[in-house]
Amino acid sequence: xxxxxxxxxxxxxVSNKPSRDxxxxxxxxxxxxxxxxxxxxxxxxxxxxxxxxxxxSIPAEKKVDxxxxxxxxxxxxxxIEKAIKIDAKSIWMQLGIVNEEAADxxxxxxxxxxxxxxxxxxxxxQK
Numbered sequence: 001x002x003x004x005x006x007x008x009x010x011x012x013x014v015s016n017k018p019s020r021d022x023x024x025x026x027x028x029x030x031x032x033x034x035x036x037x038x039x040x041x042x043x044x045x046x047x048x049x050x051x052x053x054x055x056x057s058i059p060a061e062k063k064v065d066x067x068x069x070x071x072x073x074x075x076x077x078x079x080i081e082k083a084i085k086i087d088a089k090s091i092w093m094q095l096g097i098v099n100e101e102a103a104d105x106x107x108x109x110x111x112x113x114x115x116x117x118x119x120x121x122x123x124x125x126q127k
Contacts (some may be wrong), residue, residue: 013070
């Protein structure tokens with residue numbers, strides 16, 4: 001997936017713990033100039049940015065280009081269903097996250113899907 005035209009990335013499952021991959025990747029994306037929307041029902045904010053409990057809570061005027069998922073493979077389907085409802089353009093499942101059924105649902109709804117890849121690594125390779 002070409003990331004050069006991407007502006008807004010919702011990071012589902014982001015953590016405030018700096019040692020977590022979701023934290024490192026979200027911070028990297030912010031530092032790289034993307035608008036990051038933190039999504040985690042346990043957080044009020046992430047690095048000073050308001051966090052949302054789920055994708056449906058993100059204000060409609062914030063158009064989400066990519067929903068970047070840091071959840072267990074078995075927990076992906078509800079995220080995909082919400083991503084479709086908010087008209088996200090694509091789904092990105094991080095390293096180790098594979099859910100073919102959820103990917104098929106997303107593709108049938110017109111979303112581009114990436115599975116089992118790190119967006120941070122992919123972005124670094126596209127520079």
